[in-house]
Amino acid sequence: MTQKQKRRMSRGSSADSDALSTQALATRAREALERGDFRSAIADYKRLSKQDPSDASRSGLATAYAGRARELAAKGMLKEALVMWENRAALDPELPMDPDQCALLMRLGRLDPLLERLENPQTPPALAERIRGLLAARILSGDWGLAERIHSEDPLHRHAQPARAALDAYCAGDDTGVREALGRIPFRSPYRDWSLILKALLTLAEDPSDTRRQLDRIPDHSAFAPFRQAAELALLPEPVFMERCRSLGRNRMRLACSLRGWPAERISLWEEIHRLGETPKPEALVRLLQKLRKQLGEHWARQRQMRILAHHLPEGERWLKSAGASRITLIESMLLAAWRAELGRDPWEIQERWSDLAIQLKLDLGLDHQHPSNPEAELILALVLRRADQLMDLLAIERTPAGEMSELQEFVCQELEQSLKWDPEDLGTHLRLIRFYRHAGLVKEARWFLDAASKRWPEDRQVLMEAMETALASNAFKKAAGLAKRILAVDPINTDVRERLVEAHLAHARKQVMKSRFDLADKELKAAGEWARGEQAREQIDLLSGLIAALEHPKMGAQVLSEIARRLGSGLSAQISLTLAVGMIGMSAKQALSWAGLERPVTPDRADLLAGLDRLRRHLDAGRGFGYGMESLLSKLLKGAPWKELSRGELESVCETLKRARFDQLRGELARLALKRWRKAPIFLLHAFEAKYPHGCWDPMSRDLLDLELAIQTARDAGDTRTSLRIQETLERSRPFPLGPSPFEDPFDLEDEGHHPHALDLAFGSGGSPEEMLEALRRLGLEKFLDLMGFPPHVKRDLREVARSMGEDAFFEGMIEDLTQSDGPFGLPAPKPRRKRRK
Amino acid sequence: MRDPYLVLGVADDADDAQIERAYRQGIKTYPPERDPERFQALRAAYEALRTRRARLAHRLFDSSEPEPIDILDRAAPLGTPQRPSADLIAALLRGEDG
Structure with a gap:
């Protein structure tokens, strides 16, 4: 017995139906009807009727028959559907014909029953209207003889001619003819919907929103609805249309394609793509691109194949081969490696892969920046050199502690500098290097690029801004003020520059105070006052004025300072403000606090503590420095502060501020305090470590070092990539073995990475012959060799370049010679920490 | 990301002026109130190709996989909209949509 027969058995004549009471059977039949299970409903209602x-x-049975008929019609089982309608009609000859039955009869070409209904005065007017619409559509579909069978006074007959003329004119592109013909069809006509669609289509090119509005007026049950639906498809955005095409019937799609301007070859190509599935497999796309490469353009197709491969290596290489495409070239493989590195988001990896490509491009194209000959290739090279920073924002000063520069950032700076040799017209890269070097405390380097930028873009506002900032960083306050005025002359509402100008005058005033030139300091303060707008700037001016007054006339100055202290709340925040201000003019904080009446220690509340720390942060933001002994002074003030009331985020932020201020003792204490509350929290372990070992930890057995190594994984597990990277960088700086793996790792436990476990040992450790060593290194490959040696990235990069220029074998031979002749571990000198200094 | 050249309808070697012209024409035809997605795509495409530097960067750094619509647009571009044939309309009116 087939499944279908079984289902019939279970529905129709099962024993359980016999056992059911009439009421239970009625309930079951109704429920089947409600859930759209028309076959079960028919079976139950039949039994119930008996x-x-x-x-x-x-x-109920009539409704179930109607439902089933619609279901079958939707599946294209038109004759079976008609049987259902006939079964329904047989239940009650008086039952009005359903409009869907009419539509089905029309589709089957059985027009006589429809014409009979139309002529029957008993037919409800709404149904007659629907039948007229269906017949109108039938006439326009080419059954012109049908119009003749209808009474000549019937609008179906009368309006058939203009409706047909409108169709012919529309298809011929005669818009005037269409309008003229449609003008002869009155509003109340069976051809009304037809007329609306054609009018809507005439506005498709000029006013699609009007087309949409007009099409919306045609109801779904209209005999012309399929035509309307096809017209609506012409209004969809292309990607949506392509998506919808998948579920469309062939004629509707072809009509929409015509209206959208799809030529035949586009339709057939779409059908080919459609056959690849909803989301074509990358392998299939590689094949398709290969097949269509003539139409697509060889270069375009190849480039897209590479883009697919970037996401699907190594298997993608096989697809390329099986599609008949040529093998991946060296440059392509390096580009793929760079793209893949970008997917991995490891900044080192990204920078190295793009740098590798830059080296190769330079070699392949024979570029020489002293003899430029290929502007496009040179620009490409410059862009490649800048890519990692552009993508990862590696020189972001917001994330780099002032005065510091990681090894990666040093590498990035080198690449950016090199990029300017190939593309010196890039202002952005100049500005980026100027800002970064200045932030890293390398003012000489910053000035070198500033000079270059000032020569090229002497009046550029951004260059002037950087010139001003660099002057400030070099304590050239007068120069900075002059530059700020130049900027404000063309951009008077530039608040940043205004603030920096005030800061320049303040700094100059402090300089004069330290020389006891109070008159000149006053002059600078007046100038600062003219430009100052914000509350903070005013506060700084007031504090310095008060201090000058106290230095000149202690009694009067004390009054001024007391008044300022009162305005600042007379708490910890006021103490910190005054201490910071005093520190910048090299004066005794004790004396100043006493003048201001702030000499007594205070126990700050949470708000006062946060306000005080905020003042410290703003002090750093403004690039102001600290006087000698400031950390111990602030430590005293902060003694007894309610640290425990601060949240984890607030404590993290305080540690960062203290790191920027280089207050390592205080930072270490706070980090340890935080670690008591959040045990082994990676960020506080990092702060505690850095505070304890500001110059690196050189004890390989240090417990702190081990704790920090373990914290990397904890941070990763918590999804805190930033902290894990920061810890890694700190470890890099602190590692006692710059040329080898950490003592906490098994140096030959490399199986996870697919390395040959004892390759280095084989090469250097077993006293093999140079030939055996060479063979071992060949098997290992250049990259794995460099990794195993633990070379820092810049050395790796240089060695790669050497290997490329001389060939890997020659490189390995040279290495073996060097290494076997030296006494130390591989005989190579440890790389010196590099600090850039431009000569 | 869609191929910006195809979105703007310009040739691979189009210069700054041609690209700007295509962009202006595009946003005039498809203002945000008419087709917000198309408008956004035009903006993104223009940004990607606005300068020679940007065009080279796009060529070098865009590693997004091609979309089937790009292959379609490139191999068989859209033509001028056509009026459908009377036969096609007739078939639809007869309910034939196989």
């Missing part, structure tokens, strides 16, 4: 014939069971 057991207890009633209007309700007849009506």
Whole structure:
């Protein structure tokens, strides 16, 4: 017995139906109807009609027949659907014909029953209207003889001619003819929907929103709805249309394609793509690109194949081969490696892969920046050199502690500098290097690029801004003020520059105070006052004025300072403000606090503590320095502060501020305090470590070092990539073995990475012959060799370049010679910490 | 990301002026109130190709996989909209949509 027969058995004549009461059967039939299970509903209502014939069971059965008929029609089983409609009609000859039955009869070409209904005065007007619409559509579909069978006074007959003329004119592109013909069709006509669609289509090119509005007026049950739906498809955005095409019937799609301007070859190509599935497999796309490469353009197709491969290596290489495409070239493989590195988001990896590509491009193209000959290739090279920073924002000063520069950032700076040799017209790279070098405390380097930028873009506002900032960083306050005025002359509402100008005058005033030139300091303060707008700037001016007054006339100055202290709340925040201000003019904080009446220690509340720390942060933001002994002074002030009331985020932020201020003792204490509350929290372990070992930890057995190594994984597990990277960088700086792996790692436990476990040992450790060593290194490969040696990235990069220029074998031979002749571990000198200094 | 050249409808070697012209024409035809997605795509495409530097950067750094619509647009571009044939309309009116 087939599954279908089994289902029939279970629905129609099962024993359980016999056992059911009439009421239970009625309930079951109704439920089947409600959930759209028309076959079960038909079976139950039939049984019910036999057991207890009633209007309700007849009506239920009629509804079930209608539902099933629609279901079958939707599946294209038109004749079977008609049987259902006929079964329904047989239940009650008086039952009005359903409009869907009419539509089905029309589709089957059985027009006589429809014409009979139309002529029958008993037919409800709404149904007659629907039948007229269906017949109108039929006439326009080419059954012109049908119009002749209808009474000549019937609008179906009368309006058929203009409706047909409109169709012919529309298809011929005669818009005037369409309008003229449609003008002869009155509003109340069976051809009304037809007329609306054609009018809508005439506005498709000029006013699609109007087209949409007009099409919306045609109801879904209209005989012309399929045409309307096809027209609506012409209004969709291309990607949406392509998506919808997948579920469209062939004629509707072709009509929409015509209206959208799809030529035949586009339709057939779409059908080919459609056959690849909803989301074509990358392998299939590689094949398709290869097949269509003539139409697509060889270069375009190849480039897209590479882009697919970037996401699907190594298997993608096989697809390329099986599609008949040529093998991946060296440059392509390096580009793929760089793209893949970008997917991995490891900044070192990204920088190295793009740098590798730059080296190769330079070699392949024979570029020489002293003899430029290929502007496009040179620009490409410059862009490649800048890519990692552009993508990862590696020189972001917001994330770099002032005065510091990581090894990676040093590498990035080198690449950016090199990029300017190939593309010196890039202002952005100049500005980036100037800002970064200045932030890293390398003012000489910053000035070198500033000079270059000032020569090229002497009046550029951004260059002037950088010139001003660099002057400030070099304590050239007068020069900075002059530059700020130049900027404000063309951009008077530039608040940043205004603030920096005030800061320049303040700094100059402090300089004069330290020389006891109070008159000149006053002059600078007046100038600062003219430009100052914000509360903070005013506060700084007031504090310095008060201090000058106290230095000149202690009694009067004390009054001024007391008044300022009162305005600042007379708490910890006021103490910190005054201490910081005093520190910048090399004066005794004790004396100043006493003048201001702030000499007594205070126990700050949480708000006062946060306000005080905020003042410290703003002090750093403004690039102001600290006087001698400031950390111990602030430590005293902060003694007894309610640290425990601060949240984890607030404590993290305080540690960062103290790191920027280089207050390592205080930072270490706070980090340890935080670690008591958040045990082994990686960020506080990092702060505690850095504070304890500001110059690196050189004890390989240090417990702190081990704790920090373990914290990397904890941070990673918590999804805190930033902290894990910071820890890694700190470890790099602190590692006692710059040329080898950490003592906490098994140096030959490399199986996870697919390395040959004892390759280095084989090469250097077993006293093999140079030939055996060479063979071992060949097997290992250049990259793995460099990794195993633990060379820092810049050495790796240089060695790669050497290997490329001389060939890997020659490189390995040279290495073996060097290494076997030296006494130390591989005989190579440890790389010196590099600090850039431009000569 | 869609191929910006195809979005703007310009040739691979189009210069700054041609690209700007295509962009202006595009946003005039598809203002945000008419087709917000198309408008956004035009903006993104223009940004990607606005300068020679940007065009080279796009060529070098865009590693996004091609979309089937790009292959379609490139191999068989859209033509001028056509009026459908009377036969096609007739078939639809007869309910034939196989």
